[in-house]
Amino acid sequence: MIKYIIFDMDGVLVDSEAAIRAACIEMFARRGLAVNGEDFIPFTGMGENRFISGVAEKYGMDFSLDMKAEAYAIYAEIAHEHVIVFEGITELIEQLRGRGLKLAVASAADDVKVRVNLSCIGLGYDDFDAVITGSDVTKHKPDPQCFLMACEKLGGIPAQSLVVEDAVAGCKAAKAAGMACIGVTSTFGADELLAAGADCTVDKTPGIAAKLFGESSCI
Numbered sequence: 001m002i003k004y005i006i007f008d009m010d011g012v013l014v015d016s017e018a019a020i021r022a023a024c025i026e027m028f029a030r031r032g033l034a035v036n037g038e039d040f041i042p043f044t045g046m047g048e049n050r051f052i053s054g055v056a057e058k059y060g061m062d063f064s065l066d067m068k069a070e071a072y073a074i075y076a077e078i079a080h081e082h083v084i085v086f087e088g089i090t091e092l093i094e095q096l097r098g099r100g101l102k103l104a105v106a107s108a109a110d111d112v113k114v115r116v117n118l119s120c121i122g123l124g125y126d127d128f129d130a131v132i133t134g135s136d137v138t139k140h141k142p143d144p145q146c147f148l149m150a151c152e153k154l155g156g157i158p159a160q161s162l163v164v165e166d167a168v169a170g171c172k173a174a175k176a177a178g179m180a181c182i183g184v185t186s187t188f189g190a191d192e193l194l195a196a197g198a199d200c201t202v203d204k205t206p207g208i209a210a211k212l213f214g215e216s217s218c219i
Contacts, residue, residue, distance in 0.1 A: 002180065002212060004156040005096055006147055009107035010045070011166030011187040012205055013089050014117050017044065019082040023075035024052055027067060033059055044187060045167025047108035047140040048072075072112050083120045086186075088206035090121065095209055104130040106150040106163075108170075111135040130154050141169040144177035151177070164208055171196035182208050182218070 010016050021037045028035045035055055043054035052071060053063035096103060107114050111133045118124055125131045130153035132146045139145040151161050163174035166184040174181035175197035183193030183201040190201040200211055200218030211218050 002101070002160060002162045004102050004104070004151060004154045004161040005208075006104045006106050006150045006154075006161060006163045006179070007205075008045075008163070008165045008167070008170050009105055009109060009114055009117055012086075012164050012184050013105070014086060014120060015084040015186060016079070016082075016113075016117055016120075017187065018084075019079055020048075020051070020071070020075055020113070022082065023078065024055070024071045026074050027052075027071040028055070028061075030070070031061070031067075033061055035059065045108055045141055045165075045169040047134040048110055048113065049134075050140065068110075072110070075113065076116055079116045080120055083117060085121050086205050088204070090123070092206045092209060093123075093127070099213075102129045102154045102156065104128055104132065104150040104154055106132040106146040108134045108140050108146065141167070142172035142176065144173045147173055147177040147179060151179070162208075162212070164205060165193075165198070168192055168196040171198045174198075182211055184208075 007013055021040050025035055039055045043051045048068050052068055056063045105128050114133045130150050132150045137145045147163055151158055158178035161179040163179050163181045165171050165174055165181055166187045168188055171181050171183055171193050181198045183198030184205050185201050185203055193201050202208055
């Protein structure tokens with residue numbers, strides 16, 4: 001029986017990929033390097049260090065943490081205008097809470113980005129029972145560390161936990177953690193997410209309620 005729900009952030013609660021790509025593209029441009037949005041796709045869901053360093057390596061540029069700091073500064077300026085909050089997210093959270101479930105966010109993004117994204121929704125850390133960010137872990141998805149840490153903070157066990165993910169790396173991490181997983185097809189296709197271990201997929205995050213409680217349940 002599922003008692004704990006762990007949400008990824010980007011691509012699940014919000015669509016911030018275009019905004020963070022724009023911030024990173026601008027950061028690279030200020031360093032004299034022209035990159036494009038497609039360069040970031042292979043590194044989606046792996047945390048901003050890899051998101052930026054993977055592209056830097058592709059073009060022969062050394063990665064440094066000040067690159068990420070500058071990208072975040074640009075991101076904070078544009079987020080509230082460009083981050084897309086998925087419809088029905090706050091209602092979904094209220095519905096799950098009403099059923100007595102404990103909720104967490106476990107994102108590969110650093111603390112600063114998670115806080116900005118939650119503020120775009122109108123939420124904060126206090127609205128969840130646990131929040132784990134890329135700033136809290138030493139290993140990133142597809143390693144399961146973030147999900148296991150979230151589960152521990154919730155006081156739960158993996159077998160009673162469900163991860164909601166949009167990325168291949170995240171689905172692999174969920175299964176490595178021994179958790180059920182619903183894939184949201186906002187970033188990757190259903191076939192890719194299922195191949196990565198998702199138990200089922202939905203087009204939009206609010207659809208997880210039907211997968212949990214409806215006749216079409218896959219968990």
